[in-house]
Amino acid sequence: DAGVIQSPRHEVTEMGQEVTLRCKPISGHDYLFWYRQTMMRGLELLIYFNNNVPIDDSGMPEDRFSAKMPNASFSTLKIQPSEPRDSAVYFCASSLIAAGTEAFFGQGTRLTVV
Amino acid sequence: GENVEQHPSTLSVQEGDSAVIKCTYSDSASNYFPWYKQELGKRPQLIIDIRSNVGEKKDQRIAVTLNKTAKHFSLHITETQPEDSAVYFCAASYSGGGADGLTFGKGTHLIIQP
Numbered sequence: 001d002a003g004v005i006q007s008p009r010h011e012v013t014e015m016g017q018e019v020t021l022r023c024k025p026i027s028g029h030d031y032l033f034w035y036r037q038t039m040m041r042g043l044e045l046l047i048y049f050n051n052n053v054p055i056d057d058s059g060m061p062e063d064r065f066s067a068k069m070p071n072a073s074f075s076t077l078k079i080q081p082s083e084p085r086d087s088a089v090y091f092c093a094s095s096l097i098a099a100g101t102e103a104f105f106g107q108g109t110r111l112t113v114v
Numbered sequence: 115g116e117n118v119e120q121h122p123s124t125l126s127v128q129e130g131d132s133a134v135i136k137c138t139y140s141d142s143a144s145n146y147f148p149w150y151k152q153e154l155g156k157r158p159q160l161i162i163d164i165r166s167n168v169g170e171k172k173d174q175r176i177a178v179t180l181n182k183t184a185k186h187f188s189l190h191i192t193e194t195q196p197e198d199s200a201v202y203f204c205a206a207s208y209s210g211g212g213a214d215g216l217t218f219g220k221g222t223h224l225i226i227q228p
């Protein structure tokens with residue numbers, strides 16, 4: 001398996017534009033997590049899915065953020081409209097179970113909103 | 115929810131010396147404590163983990179200790195080498211039913227001085 005795959009690796013967009021980040025988890029992993037990483041706040045859990053169903057979205061900062069997982073091999077994180085303070089590295093991770101085992105991270109998407 | 119505090123935020127040691135990073139957690143139900151290493155521009159990757167039924171675990175030059183009574187755990191790196199330079203994150207979670215995924219500390223930037 002190629003591991004968790006995220007796209008794009010880098011995204012630069014103007015304030016107010018819609019941004020869509022994509023993730024392909026490791027095959028067979030039932031859990032998928034979206035994290036945001038900034039210098040100030042570290043690694044923050046935004047939302048996670050179990051078997052394609054959103055379980056906890058309490059970390060999603062605002063209604064401008066939404067996430068979907070239409071099938072076991074694909075998830076998206078959307079920001080609409082984007083703002084400069086959304087600039088961060090967004091990681092997707094997957095694991096066999098919610099906790100108690102390794103979470104495998106993708107390479108991340110570095111988002112810059114200007 | 116769980117809260118994980120990590121110290122220090124930056125640690126500089128001479129090559130060959132030992133490094134210790136400490137974390138505390140708030141939820142007494144947490145029973146899984148992994149440590150992730152993140153090199154500059156890369157994804158976080160698991161280096162060692164410990165479960166609440168043991169007090170210490172070693173893997174070559176790295177070791178983790180856990181004190182459940184005090185709710186703290188530590189990462190120990192001996193005989194540090196230049197390739198140990200990275201940001202290290204501790205995390206805590208409950209791995210039973212209803213697990214919510216990992217809560218991360220804010221990270222420690224470890225610098226190995228030649």
